[in-house]
Structures are given as structure tokens and as C-alpha cells.
Amino acid sequence: MEIGLDMMGGDYAPVEAVRGVKLFLDSQTSGVRLTLIGDLKQLSSLLQGSGIDSSRYTVIPSTEVIEMQEHPTRAMKEKPGSSISIGFQLLQQNKIEAFISAGNTGAMMVGSLFTIKSIPGIHRPTISTLIPKEQGRRGLLLDVGINADCKPENLLQFAILGSLYAKHILKVDKPRVALLNIGEEEGKGNLLTQAAYPLLKNCPQIHFTGNIEGRDIFIDKADVMVCEGFTGNIVLKMAESFYEITQKRQIKDEYLAEFNFEQYGGTPVLGVEKPVIIGHGISKGLAFCRMIELACRIIDNRLLDRIRESFLEQTR
Amino acid sequence: MEIGLDMMGGDYAPVEAVRGVKLFLDSQTSGVRLTLIGDLKQLSSLLQGSGIDSSRYTVIPSTEVIEMQEHPTRAMKEKPGSSISIGFQLLQQNKIEAFISAGNTGAMMVGSLFTIKSIPGIHRPTISTLIPKEQGRRGLLLDVGINADCKPENLLQFAILGSLYAKHILKVDKPRVALLNIGEEEGKGNLLTQAAYPLLKNCPQIHFTGNIEGRDIFIDKADVMVCEGFTGNIVLKMAESFYEITQKRQIKDEYLAEFNFEQYGGTPVLGVEKPVIIGHGISKGLAFCRMIELACRIIDNRLLDRIRESFLEQTR
Numbered sequence: 001m002e003i004g005l006d007m008m009g010g011d012y013a014p015v016e017a018v019r020g021v022k023l024f025l026d027s028q029t030s031g032v033r034l035t036l037i038g039d040l041k042q043l044s045s046l047l048q049g050s051g052i053d054s055s056r057y058t059v060i061p062s063t064e065v066i067e068m069q070e071h072p073t074r075a076m077k078e079k080p081g082s083s084i085s086i087g088f089q090l091l092q093q094n095k096i097e098a099f100i101s102a103g104n105t106g107a108m109m110v111g112s113l114f115t116i117k118s119i120p121g122i123h124r125p126t127i128s129t130l131i132p133k134e135q136g137r138r139g140l141l142l143d144v145g146i147n148a149d150c151k152p153e154n155l156l157q158f159a160i161l162g163s164l165y166a167k168h169i170l171k172v173d174k175p176r177v178a179l180l181n182i183g184e185e186e187g188k189g190n191l192l193t194q195a196a197y198p199l200l201k202n203c204p205q206i207h208f209t210g211n212i213e214g215r216d217i218f219i220d221k222a223d224v225m226v227c228e229g230f231t232g233n234i235v236l237k238m239a240e241s242f243y244e245i246t247q248k249r250q251i252k253d254e255y256l257a258e259f260n261f262e263q264y265g266g267t268p269v270l271g272v273e274k275p276v277i278i279g280h281g282i283s284k285g286l287a288f289c290r291m292i293e294l295a296c297r298i299i300d301n302r303l304l305d306r307i308r309e310s311f312l313e314q315t316r
Numbered sequence: 317m318e319i320g321l322d323m324m325g326g327d328y329a330p331v332e333a334v335r336g337v338k339l340f341l342d343s344q345t346s347g348v349r350l351t352l353i354g355d356l357k358q359l360s361s362l363l364q365g366s367g368i369d370s371s372r373y374t375v376i377p378s379t380e381v382i383e384m385q386e387h388p389t390r391a392m393k394e395k396p397g398s399s400i401s402i403g404f405q406l407l408q409q410n411k412i413e414a415f416i417s418a419g420n421t422g423a424m425m426v427g428s429l430f431t432i433k434s435i436p437g438i439h440r441p442t443i444s445t446l447i448p449k450e451q452g453r454r455g456l457l458l459d460v461g462i463n464a465d466c467k468p469e470n471l472l473q474f475a476i477l478g479s480l481y482a483k484h485i486l487k488v489d490k491p492r493v494a495l496l497n498i499g500e501e502e503g504k505g506n507l508l509t510q511a512a513y514p515l516l517k518n519c520p521q522i523h524f525t526g527n528i529e530g531r532d533i534f535i536d537k538a539d540v541m542v543c544e545g546f547t548g549n550i551v552l553k554m555a556e557s558f559y560e561i562t563q564k565r566q567i568k569d570e571y572l573a574e575f576n577f578e579q580y581g582g583t584p585v586l587g588v589e590k591p592v593i594i595g596h597g598i599s600k601g602l603a604f605c606r607m608i609e610l611a612c613r614i615i616d617n618r619l620l621d622r623i624r625e626s627f628l629e630q631t632r
Contacts, residue, residue, distance in 0.1 A: 134561060134564075145498055148498060148505060148506035148507075149506045149507050180550065182461055182464060182545070182546055182549040182550065189464060189546070190464035190465045190544075190545075190546045191464075191465050193546075213549075213550070213553050214549060214550035214551065214552065214553030214554040214556075214557065215553040215554065215556060215557040215560075216557075217554055217557065218554075218557055218558075218561060219557075228506075229498070229506075230498055230505070230506045230509075230547065231546065231547050231550055233498040233529075233530060234496065234498065234529070234530035234547055234550075234551065235530065235550065235554065236530065237529050237530030237531040238530040238531065238533055238534075238551065238554060238555075239554075240530075240531060241530065241531040241532075241533065241534055241535070242534070242558055244531075245450060245534060245571070245572075248450075249569055249571060249572075251567055251569055251572075253565055253567055255561070255565060256561075256565075256567075
């Protein structure tokens with residue numbers, strides 16, 4: 001298994017990316033090899049000093065970096081020598097089996113959608129986040145920002161994608177899928193959720209349990225929580241800020257510590273043909289390690305095949 | 317000044333409503349009189365036992381109660397003898413100057429919209445909530461659930477209404493108005509916020525400061541935060557659930573204690589011809605007292621006249 005990692009993406013790259021590589025390689029002895037894409041000079045010195053066995057990775061040099069604030073489409077076009085552009089080329093050419101970056105999210109989406117492309121039948125690939133539940137389980141919330149305007153059919157596809165991810169990667173048996181809404185009863189909500197409800201209810205591929213409200217997000221009522229990306233992004237950023245507040249105010253609590261989103265690593269782009277994982281800009285060593293682990297889990301569990309099969313049935 | 321209060325609304329009525337009346341009347345000696353609408357038998361015994369000076373209130377008997385889960389339009393039609401129906405009749409007939417209830421929110425909206433009606437020029441009345449900011453100030457978030465689907469023009473009107481409320485009731489000089497969005501720059505967001513941004517930017521009646529994100533909701537970046545009611549409702553209920561989690565986990569913190577929404581009392585229905593205040597179903601004595609105080613402040617500061625003047629200018 002060959003996993004590609006952008007060593008230049010994120011606020012603390014490449015130092016923390018190298019730490020993540022070491023954390024990962026130290027923790028497992030299987031046949032996973034890494035393709036590390038980044039500035040040759042910086043990486044050579046960091047890797048040599050790290051004590052990582054050099055037979056476990058290959059360095060592919062990049063000459064440019066797409067900065068966090070750059071316009072994604074333009075940057076991808078104008079910087080073919082950037083670590084993100086090279087990563088997608090390697091993925092497209094099957095030289096790596098998954099690609100991971102904590103860099104410019106927009107550029108990662110452009111690469112996912114235009115270099116890798118959607119799985120047939122999927123209209124809008126999506127990104128998600130894990131939400132800690134007070135009872136100890138975790139719920140998957142999607143979409144969290146890529147699809148700001150959605151049609152009911154998009155929410156249905158997010159539900160199926162989230163359900164497959166929860167089942168095969170999070171190992172939740174028969175994941176409970178809920179629609180994030182205002183009001184609990186069928187018929188409540190805005191035009192979008194009112195129209196999405198019957199689609200979810202009548203879909204045999206998921207176990208739909210109805211609406212949940214804002215107050216239920218942190219309660220173990222659902223394993224997969226579906227919404228459009230506008231609401232999802234606001235919920236995610238609000239939850240992150242809540243964690244920051246508790247940290248700043250030095251509140252020590254086992255459950256609130258779970259809101260440290262770093263430990264979740266990154267989010268896969270669900271619905272594209274190959275495994276792509278996007279990390280948070282503030283990713284440190286642990287987050288990079290978690291993302292590599294996630295990539296392995298996605299490949300080991302054949303998630304992409306399962307998604308393809310599921311949507312093949314749908315399009316028949 | 318004569319303020320009408322539904323004594324039968326909310327989970328702890330009428331006991332806590334009577335407590336709120338006592339709290340309010342004990343705390344001030346001005347000429348405010350209360351019209352208490354409710355079951356005569358229950359109220360008589362509670363009021364007699366409370367030690368409240370009976371010259372400061374009038375009891376208007378009601379014979380029915382609209383329960384929390386009833387269908388609002390149907391209930392308002394079928395229960396003319398209910399405390400909420402009677403309250404709106406008294407308000408319409410100028411027998412009271414404001415009406416307050418912690419009862420069925422939908423019925424309160426039906427009464428506001430169909431008995432009291434919107435101020436000319438206002439397309440969609442709105443409800444709001446106060447959000448505590450870590451720096452000590454409070455921000456107004458609106459809409460929080462009445463208007464699940466909005467047009468850009470609705471968001472503009474919420475901004476104007478929120479701005480007038482912040483200025484005249486919360487006494488914020490030149491309130492900063494922000495659009496709740498995903499992404500900070502102009503052009504970011506969904507179709508609605510993309511279209512609303514220039515309207516807000518070009519409106520001379522407000523001081524628009526741009527977009528804020530989910531992470532900024534608890535930060536003192538804006539005095540008025542505008543969104544459609546779907547997102548606003550989810551943000552409000554999520555914030556309430558944060559508070560519940562911290563309470564349940566016995567976390568003591570000065571700022572997090574501010575999330576106790578009871579102390580804010582209730583929300584005025586902004587944009588209708590007379591002062592209407594809706595309380596939370598879980599309102600206790602303090603919340604009822606705060607709602608009566610808020611009604612007095614709305615009348616003292618001539619908020620409704622100021623809204624009428626502002627929208628008269630707009631419609632000219």
C-alpha cells in the first residue's frame with residue numbers, strides 16, 4: 001500500500017508533517033509505504049534528523065506551494081509544480097493509492113473534482129466531520145461546507161455516503177441516519193428539509209430515524225447527521241469555537257476534551273473515485289498520523305468499491 | 317402603562333408566572349399595572365397567598381389553555397377562550413399595551429401576524445435571541461426559527477429591525493451588523509448570503525461590518541448577527557445544549573453561566589404593530605419578570621414608533 005502525503009500543507013508544515021510520518025511508521029510494521037511530496041531541501045534535513053527508516057518512504061520533490069489564502073482554481077492551474085498538484089497527478093496515475101493534505105481546502109476540492117472526478121451517479125461529493133457525543137460515541141455530520149446550496153437529492157446522497165462511511169470505517173452496525181432540522185415531526189423545516197425527508201424515509205439503503213434538532217447534535221441520537229453545507233459549516237465552526245473557549249478558560253472536562261478536532265485527523269472527500277483526505281490547517285503531528293491511518297482504513301475496507309456498488313444500484 | 321401577561325403559558329405556569337409578577341412588582345414602584353390572564357380559581361388562590369398588592373393588577377379569566385403541542389392556527393380558531401386568544405384580543409382593543417406569554421410559540425406567532433399584523437413595509441416579522449460574548453457584551457441573533465426560508469430582502473429587514481432593537485433597547489451606540497456566513501470575504505456563502513451581502517452593504521440605515529463565521533458567534537465582533545431562521549434556530553438550540561452539557565457536567569464558569577437563557581427572559585416579535593413577547597416554555601419566575609421589564613422598556617423607548625418611522629422611509 002502506497003499513501004501520498006503533502007508535506008507542505010498546513011500551518012505547521014513540514015515540521016509537523018514529518019512528526020506525523022514518524023508517529024505513523026513507529027506505530028505499525030505492516031507493508032504501508034509513504035510517498036512524501038515537498039521541498040527536497042527542507043525534507044531531507046528534517047527526515048535525516050528524525051530517525052525514520054528511509055526504506056519506508058520515497059520523497060517526490062515539489063517546487064511550489066499553494067498558500068492557504070490563494071484562489072483554488074487559479075492556483076491549481078498556475079502551480080503545476082506545487083505539492084498538491086503533484087499529489088493529484090500521482091493519484092491519477094495510480095502511483096499512490098490515497099492522497100492526504102492539510103493545505104488549501106479549495107485546491108484539494110478542485111483536485112478531487114476535476115483531476116480525480118466523482119463516482120458515476122454521485123452529483124455532489126461531500127466532506128464531513130466527526131462530532132463527539134456525550135454518551136461516548138461519535139456522530140458523522142455532513143456536508144460541512146463544500147455544498148452551500150443543495151437539492152433534496154444531494155442530501156439523500158450525503159445520507160448514503162455517510163451511512164457507508166459509518167458502517168465500513170467507523171464500524172457502526174446499521175448506522176442511524178437523521179436529518180438536521182428545526183422541529184422533530186415530518187413536515188417541519190425549510191423547503192429543502194421538507195422535500196428531503198420523504199426521500200430519506202423511502203430510501204432502502206439507509207436506516208433513517210427522522211429529524212434531529214440543534215439541541216440533539218451532541219446527543220447520541222444518530223450516527224449520521226445530514227444537512228447542507230451552509231448549516232454544517234456553521235455547526236462545525238461553532239463547535240470548534242466552543243472547544244477553544246473551554247481551553248482558554250482552562251476548563252478541564254473529559255467530554256469537552258473530545259472536542260479537540262485535531263485527534264480526528266482529517267475528513268475524506270466522499271464521493272470521488274479515489275481516497276482523498278483533507279486536514280485542518282492547524283494540523284500537528286498527531287493529526288497527520290491519524291490521516292494516514294484513516295487512508296489505510298479506507299483502502300483496507302474497500303470503501304470506494306462499496307460506494308461504487310451502492311451508486312451503481314441507484315443508477316440502474 | 318398596562319402590560320398583559322398570559323398566566324397559563326409555559327411548563328411551570330401558573331405558579332412561576334405568579335412568582336414573576338411578584339418579583340417584578342416588588343422591584344419597582346412606577347405606574348406599571350398588569351393584566352393577568354388565566355384560570356380564575358387557580359390564580360385567585362395563588363395571588364392571595366403571594367402578598368402582592370391587588371391594586372397593581374387585574375385578573376381577566378380565561379377558560380381554556382392552548383397546549384404546547386397543539387397546532388397553532390387550529391388552536392387559535394377553536395379556543396377563543398384561551399389565555400393566548402384573549403391576550404391578543406385585549407392587545408388589539410388597546411386594553412393592554414403589550415402582551416407576554418411563555419405558551420405555544422406557534423400560537424403566539426399566529427396571533428402576532430393575524431390579529432396584530434405586520435408594520436407596513438415589513439414583509440416578515442422576526443424573533444431573535446441574545447448570545448453572550450466572551451468579552452462581556454451580548455449580541456442579537458436573528459431570525460431564530462420563524463422564517464425558515466428567506467429572500468435576501470428579508471435578511472436586510474432583519475438587519476434593520478435588529479439594529480433598531482440593539483440601539484434603542486440594548487442601548488448599543490451604532491450597532492455593528494454582520495451577516496452570518498461561511499467564509500469572511502464578500503462573495504462567499506450560499507446563494508442567499510451572496511445576494512444579501514450587497515443589500516446590507518448599501519443600506520444607509522445600518523452599520524454593516526461584513527460576514528462573520530460560525531467561530532465568531534461567541535466573539536464580540538458584531539452586535540447584530542443576521543441569518544435565515546433555519547440556521548438561526550440550529551445555532552440557538554446548539555448554544556442552549558452547550559449550556560445544558562456544562563450544567564450536567566457541573567462545570568462552574570462565569571462566562572458559561574451566561575448561557576443560561578432564562579435570564580434573558582423572552583424574545584419580542586419584531587416587525588408587528590404592537591409589543592408581543594414570547595417566552596421559553598421552561599420559563600420560571602425570573603424569566604417572567606425579565607419579560608415584563610422588557611415590555612416596559614420597549615414601550616418607554618417607543619421602539620414600535622421608531623420601527624414604523626424607519627420602514628416608512630424605506631417604503632417612500
